[in-house]
Amino acid sequence: MGIIESFFVIFTGAAALAAVALYTRQPLIVAYIVIGCALGPHGLALVPDAALLAEIGEIGIIFLLFLVGLDLPPGKLKDMLGESVVTALASSAVFAATGFGVMALFGYTIVEATITGIACMFSSTILGIKLLPTTVLHHRHTGEIVISLLLIQDLVAVVALLILAGFDSESGGLVMTTLTVAVALPVVLAVAFAGVRFGIEPLLRRFDVFREFTFLLAIGWCLGIAYLSHALFLSFEIGAFVAGVSLANSPIAQYITENLRPLRDFFLVLFFFSVGAAINPAVILHVWLPTILLAAILVAVKPPVFRALLRWQKEPVGVSTEVAFRLGQASEFSLLLVFVAGAALLSAEAAHVVQGATVLTLLASTYLVIFRYPSPIAVSAELRRD
Numbered sequence: 001m002g003i004i005e006s007f008f009v010i011f012t013g014a015a016a017l018a019a020v021a022l023y024t025r026q027p028l029i030v031a032y033i034v035i036g037c038a039l040g041p042h043g044l045a046l047v048p049d050a051a052l053l054a055e056i057g058e059i060g061i062i063f064l065l066f067l068v069g070l071d072l073p074p075g076k077l078k079d080m081l082g083e084s085v086v087t088a089l090a091s092s093a094v095f096a097a098t099g100f101g102v103m104a105l106f107g108y109t110i111v112e113a114t115i116t117g118i119a120c121m122f123s124s125t126i127l128g129i130k131l132l133p134t135t136v137l138h139h140r141h142t143g144e145i146v147i148s149l150l151l152i153q154d155l156v157a158v159v160a161l162l163i164l165a166g167f168d169s170e171s172g173g174l175v176m177t178t179l180t181v182a183v184a185l186p187v188v189l190a191v192a193f194a195g196v197r198f199g200i201e202p203l204l205r206r207f208d209v210f211r212e213f214t215f216l217l218a219i220g221w222c223l224g225i226a227y228l229s230h231a232l233f234l235s236f237e238i239g240a241f242v243a244g245v246s247l248a249n250s251p252i253a254q255y256i257t258e259n260l261r262p263l264r265d266f267f268l269v270l271f272f273f274s275v276g277a278a279i280n281p282a283v284i285l286h287v288w289l290p291t292i293l294l295a296a297i298l299v300a301v302k303p304p305v306f307r308a309l310l311r312w313q314k315e316p317v318g319v320s321t322e323v324a325f326r327l328g329q330a331s332e333f334s335l336l337l338v339f340v341a342g343a344a345l346l347s348a349e350a351a352h353v354v355q356g357a358t359v360l361t362l363l364a365s366t367y368l369v370i371f372r373y374p375s376p377i378a379v380s381a382e383l384r385r386d
Contacts, residue, residue: 017032060268111346275355
């Protein structure tokens with residue numbers, strides 16, 4: 001099957017299953033993963049070349065990290081250094097220890113248990129934002145706490161992704177050595193910030209009325225710095241993140257963010273499809289016990305931990321409890337970590353445990369939220385808020 005036919009099958013199937021997901025109040029990324037599992041090489045094999053789709057999907061990761069960087073100007077990073085940092089880091093430590101303990105209990109290696117622990121640290125930014133009504137997101141303290149915690153987690157997740165991306169599968173060592181970090185990363189940072197100041201900003205001031213040019217310039221800047229980073233033995237992901245941060249203080253950063261989201265979402269559909277295509281039902285059946293146990297423990301542990309830490313920070317009981325349930329799942333970054341770690345660091349069994357547990361927590365957490373708190377997809381008319 002050619003790439004055009006593959007795209008037809010993928011997006012038609014994803015659209016159909018996305019409708020089912022919306023009817024059942026589920027996040028769309030679950031639909032993308034399920035359709036990948038159904039149509040990929042381990043299912044109906046309608047799209048057998050999962051490797052090509054994974055490579056295309058990696059572009060989605062690059063754009064995702066670029067947009068994360070765009071949303072993290074230095075000023076905002078300074079503002080994060082408040083009570084949310086304590087809650088975010090303390091909860092991350094607890095969740096990492098939980099994931100590590102479950103994997104160690106079932107005899108997985110220290111590296112596999114460590115990566116799983118890292119994957120368990122994060123909550124879903126996509127789900128957290130989608131289930132927040134607009135009024136809560138922008139005008140209430142609950143929304144402020146959710147967003148600040150997710151931003152800090154995103155930053156930690158980016159650091160974890162960059163470290164994992166530095167591993168060389170051939171040598172088995174860390175490519176991103178002290179020498180590489182000391183020389184290559186400063187070069188990328190210097191080129192990025194100098195390029196924005198002396199190249200990108202003058203061009204934008206002169207031609208900002210041409211929206212097509214602005215869109216093209218943002219894509220070129222993202223991919224150009226990503227390629228420079230890769231050429232200097234770092235990774236595409238590092239370059240994309242740096243490219244975003246370098247543009248974060250630009251007056252059109254928000255415009256770029258809004259206009260690149262559809263392109264990012266297009267490639268992320270392919271990425272999540274490739275995640276599903278890599279899932280082998282036979283392996284899932286082999287590791288069903290640790291998968292279900294890890295998912296159950298995360299769903300059971302995350303809300304109480306968040307609630308306790310927020311109460312310790314003197315937040316009201318109602319706010320603490322609501323935030324805790326809204327963040328009580330694993331994250332799309334958990335899937336990205338598995339993808340970036342690859343076969344060099346994770347066995348197929350360990351990867352399937354993380355992927356399966358992540359999907360289960362997304363399913364369970366969605367229902368825990370929509371039956372209890374206001375959301376755009378709440379079952380009850382009293383709780384449904386735009």
